[in-house]
Amino acid sequence: MGKLSYERHCAEITNQAALLVSALDGADLGVQVPSCPDWTVNQLVRHVGFALRWADEMIREKLPEVDMSRNLAVDVSTYVNEQASVLGPWIEESAASLASALEAVDPDEMIATLAGHPGPRLWSRRMAQETVIHRWDAVTALGVPFEVDPEVAADNLTEWAAFALPLSFFRWPAETAGLVGPGNTVHLHATDVDCEVVLDLTAPRPAMREGHEKAAVAVRGPVTDLMLAVYRRRPVDGLEVFGDRDLLDRLLASVRF
CATH class of the missing domain: 3.30.1050.10 (SCP2 sterol-binding domain)
Structure with missing residues (x-):
């Protein structure tokens, strides 16, 4: 154990996003996130969603290398007072789009490469696990129990x-x-x-x-x-x-x- 398949990584992108969304319903998304103190919960969700969309864009356009200038996930300070009814569908759509883009390419195609690693394989894993950790951040801030498949x-x-x-x-x-x-x-x-x-x-x-x-x-x-x-x-x-x-x-x- 220790490494999931490419197909499982693609599936976990959407699964982890759905689990994150399930914790948002009825919650105050304006609370600060103790583990990411510069962000509120809604800003954290925006960060995750923009990261997913950044990877999606690079894979769909088959960029030869990672383009950091396209990453909108770094500054999410302008997003305030947002509701789960808006953020939930947005991040689930972000995850589904990335998963479909990854499923449509060869895992080892040399696109969106980073340090010489094939982008599809790297970003499928990175974005799945990015969502896992930030789901912990969000649910912990909201006082919701966190569970993850071992x-x-x-x-x-x-x-x-x-x-x-x-x-x-x-x-x-x-x-x-x-x-x-x-x-x-x-x-x-x-x-x-x-x-x-x-x-x-x-x-x-x-x-x-x-x-x-x-x-x-x-x-x-x-x-x-x-x-x-x-x-x-x-x-x-x-x-x-x-x-x-x-x-x-x-x-x-x-x-x-």
């Missing part, structure tokens, strides 16, 4: 290790440089599903391996809790930690996404 959470954890971790090292080299050193490895071990990830920080470019091996620090717990911990949505407290806790704390403090 298979999806395991895929999220490995996607974070394979994509978010190296991207953070690239974007914030000064903050992450101190994490690199001989023997600096982190083992993330899910206790409820077959998912184990090793983060290798021994070289300037971090690497990820799946499987069980000894590391400088190991973290054990339910896969959803591990997912939320690496995304800094919950503290490590309550998880089992063995070894170099300082390395773990510095990693989580430095890697944001």
Whole structure:
């Protein structure tokens, strides 16, 4: 476990959007989101929807590379006092359109590429997991319980290790440089599903391996809790930690996404 199929990623884009919408009905969407303090819930939903539409546009137009200038998800400050009756259909339409665009192309077609990776395969996974994490942000702000399929959470954890971790090292080299050193490895071990990830920080470019091996620090717990911990949505407290806790704390403090 740890990586879903392309078809499952496409399906989860619409599934996660629908689950997000189900939490909005009758809620005050003007409340602040504690985990994304610059946004209210309706602004968070706009962020997710615009991200979906950005990926959709790049796939449909078969852009050769990612075009950051088209991403409207960065600044959503002007969206205020919106209602679920408007936002719900809008984000579900955004998700359905992206899923259909992805289903119409070869997963490994070299369009909307990022760092040399085929765009359809990368963006199907990225947008599915983007919606998972921001669904947690929204429902937590609204006081609604959060649940996610362990298979999806395991895929999220490995996607974070394979994509978010190296991207953070690239974007914030000064903050992450101190994490690199001989023997600096982190083992993330899910206790409820077959998912184990090793983060290798021994070289300037971090690497990820799946499987069980000894590391400088190991973290054990339910896969959803591990997912939320690496995304800094919950503290490590309550998880089992063995070894170099300082390395773990510095990693989580430095890697944001």
